[in-house]
Amino acid sequence: SxxxxxxxxxxxxxxxxxxxxxxxxxxxxxxxxxxxxxxxxxxxxxxxxxxxxxxxxxxxxxxxxxxxxxxxxxAPSNPNRMLNHWDNIDGSIERGYAGKSIFFDQENILLNDRTKDYARLCASVGINGVVINNVNVKGAATELITKKYLPQLKRMADIFHGYGIKLFLSLNFAAPMEIGGLTLADPLDQQVIAWWKDAFKEVYEYIPDFGGFLVKADSEGRPGPFTYHRTHAEGANMLAEIIRPYGGIIVWRCFVYNCKQDWRDKLTDRAKAGYDNFMPLDGEFEDNVILQIKNGPMDFQVREPVSPLLGGLKHTNQILEVQVTQEYTGQQRHVCYLIPMWEEVLRFKTYCSEKKDTVADIVSGRTFRQANCGMAGVANVGNDENWTGHDLAAANWYGFGRISWDTTLTAEEIAKEWIQMTFSGDKKVIKNVTDILMNSWPAYEKYTSPLGIGWMVNPGHHYGPNVDGYEYDRWGTYHRADCKGIGVERGPAGTGYTLQYHEPNASMYEKIETCPEELLLFFHYVSYTHKLKSGKTLIQHIYDTHFEGVEDVETMIERWKALEGKIDSEAFERVMKRLDEQLASSKDWCDIVNSYFYRKSGIADAKNRTIY
Structure with missing residues (x-):
């Protein structure tokens, strides 16, 4: 700053x-x-x-x-404003794009000047809870709740406490087996319950103001209560009852779906899984359990509808989970300012009640008078000198804190604050950087996956274009493109996903005519010759937006170059290098996506541009 x-x-x-x-x-x-x-x-x-x-x-x-x-x-809009770090105990970061962990190195806990700097930065934007380790808890990370690490974690918690932040840990549900010597982890087994009681007692003896635990269970191969024919509520409540006397909370992720899907199966729909798994349990969770729900039903794509769980659940505490780290939005090599996306999510009307029915109302606890609610962001921080790899990605960290503190703020207001606090109050700097930030998410969406269909990335690392990368895989991430059209039919005649929404949203999404066009291919299979509201055919829209996305990046570069001499030279050069990479990558996306659909459809570009 x-x-x-x-x-x-x-x-x-x-x-x-x-x-x-x-x-x-x-x-x-x-x-x-x-x-x-x-x-x-x-x-x-x-x-x-x-x-x-x-x-x-x-x-x-x-x-x-x-x-x-x-x-x-x-006063804050949300009681819980948390960052979730996906940091591994060896120092690597899952989906991290800014260097290595600031918390761990080679199975040791790091405590240094940056620990305090980090806490101060978080507090400056109102963040009051931090989960320091990856939700996929494996190996030595399972031992973070033991005496091996608790003395060092106490020191970290003390530093955090000075800045109004509570320390949280991600928990391995199979810990009683992996480090406790038991043969099972059944949440209703008395030996298991006794083991967890002893473990939590020890944690709180070292860290009396410890916040609680984040749990990923029965998801993507992680252990959980399903193994023992127990429900998520039974698993979460067992932990919640043990932690209650200490004032702690259990945050239970709703990212649960069938990750072994047959691509030939057109009725099984990953988008439906969160709702199907958790709606039947509404009202069964203890009041110190919070269900953590991703903003969309899939996995942090550049465009998704709002998860129907947000507005579906009425008797259960909820936290909205967004991804600050840019796994599917350019991995901090591309500038992609995400606050406009989150602003749209927070403003979305769920129609779950006559009043106070927006996502912002729900996750603040206002709608259903719940005390344990809020927002969580998957952190984009690492040990790079500038914290976030891309200097402009720091706007997402700052913006997450600000919008979770005050959900009435606009993305543009937050951007201008961050620019002045980071660079200068120079009018040209404010204008140009604001323009770059505010146009970056629309630009990224233009040159990547069209109209809400998502994915189209290289498998595994998720960077760069690969239209069929996940098309015949087990993850439920299909675009269903053929020679006539593209999209997934999720109305009543398809997977039935639209039925998970309240009216009038359900009816709006069911019909091609009323479905918001930015989500058209998420909800419907659509012919390439279908006319959009612009008068363009779907295929021409795909061609045009991909070329426009590249042009938008070129405009960003022009705006950034105009600031040379007005911004710290090292920061200027770092951003310039990333923008050059973004331009090259956007051209790859444009050429590969347009060529793919030209070859699929056989329909030429009406403007006769080069498509391969």
């Missing part, structure tokens, strides 16, 4: 008075900022609230806002 410049110092008061009082009328973690007699007063119910108020004041000054008259009162 940049330093406060000399011209901004004149606006500063003679003193800042900090005050934390439990008797305050302020909401939990909320704060009040006022100014009187050239002094600024920042009040909170607890120290964390005061800290957030201090960062608000710093943000005002950093963005050049007046602090002459202050009467600000804020």
């Amino acid at each position: 940049r330093r406060i410049e000399k011209g901004e110092e004149a606006n500063l008061p003679s003193g800042v008075i900090l005050k934390a009082e439990e008797s305050s009328s302020l909401a939990k973690e909320g704060y009040r900022i006022t100014r009187a007699e050239n002094k600024i007063f920042i009040e909170g119910k607890e120290p964390a609230g005061v800290l957030y108020g201090v960062f608000h004041l710093i943000r005002l000054v950093g963005c050049g806002e007046s602090i002459e008259k202050l009467a600000i009162e804020q």
Whole structure:
């Protein structure tokens, strides 16, 4: 972040008075900022609230806002605002694109200056919970809940505590077998329950304010209660009842689906799996269990509909999970500002109730009066000098924190804040970088997978175009393109997925005529000659958008080049290199996708551009 410049110092008061009082009328973690007699007063119910108020004041000054008259009162939109790190204990990061882990190295826990810097950065945008290890808990990571690691984790938790952040760990559901010497991990077995009681007691003896555990169970080969013919609720509740006396929570991921699907099977639909697995259990989970639900029903694609679980579940705590790390959106080699996507998700009307029916209402707890709710983001942080690999990817980390703190903020407001806090208040810098950020997600969508169909990436690492990469695999990730059309029929005549939504959304998605075109191929198989609202055929839309996406990247490069000399030279060059790679990659996407569909359809580009 940049330093406060000399011209901004004149606006500063003679003193800042900090005050934390439990008797305050302020909401939990909320704060009040006022100014009187050239002094600024920042009040909170607890120290964390005061800290957030201090960062608000710093943000005002950093963005050049007046602090002459202050009467600000804020409270967070969401009680839980968490980052999930997919860091492995060997120091690698699953889906990490910014170097190695800042928490682990060769099965050791790292504690250094960056630990404190990281906590401060998170607190500055209101993040109050951090899961430091990968949800796929394997090998030595299973032992993080033992004395082998707890003394070091206590030191980390103490650093986090100073910034209002609770430490969380991902949990291996099979730990009683893998490190406990038991022959099973049945959540209803008394020996298993006793083992977990001892394990949790030890954790809380070392870390009294430990937040709790994130669990990925019965998903993609991970162990879980299904092995013992138990439900997700029985598995989660066993852990929740044990952790309850300590004030901890269990966050249970809903990313559960059949990952051994036969591509020939057109009725089994991965998109339906989350709803089918968890809706029958609504109301069966303890009140200190939170179900963590991805924003869409698939897996963080560049465009997905909102998961029908968000608005389906009415008696269960929910956390919205988004992916800050850019697994399917350019892997921090491409600029892809994701806050506009999350803003759309949060504003989406589910029609689950007459009032307060948006996703933002649901995950804040307002809709169903739930206390344990919020947002979680899969982190994009590593040990690269700039934290996020691509300098502009830091806007996604910053933006996740800001929009989870205040869901009424717009993506553009957040972008402008971040630019001024990071680069400068120069008008051209603000305008050009805002334009780059705000156009980056639409550009990425144009030159990659069209109209919500998703995937089309190289298997395994998920970078770069491969239209049929997952088409005949077991993961349920199909586009079903043939010589006549493309798309997956998910209406009542197909997989029936649309029936999982409340009306009028269900009817809207069921019909090609009313389905939002940006999701058309997600919901329907559509002929290449189908006319879109623009008057273009589907195939011409595919051709045009892919060429346009490349042009959009060229425009980004022009805007960035115009800032040379106005931005730190090292940061400027780092971004320039990434933009050059993005341009080359976008051309690959354009040529490969357009050539694929030209060869499939036999229909030429109406503009006679080069397609191979």
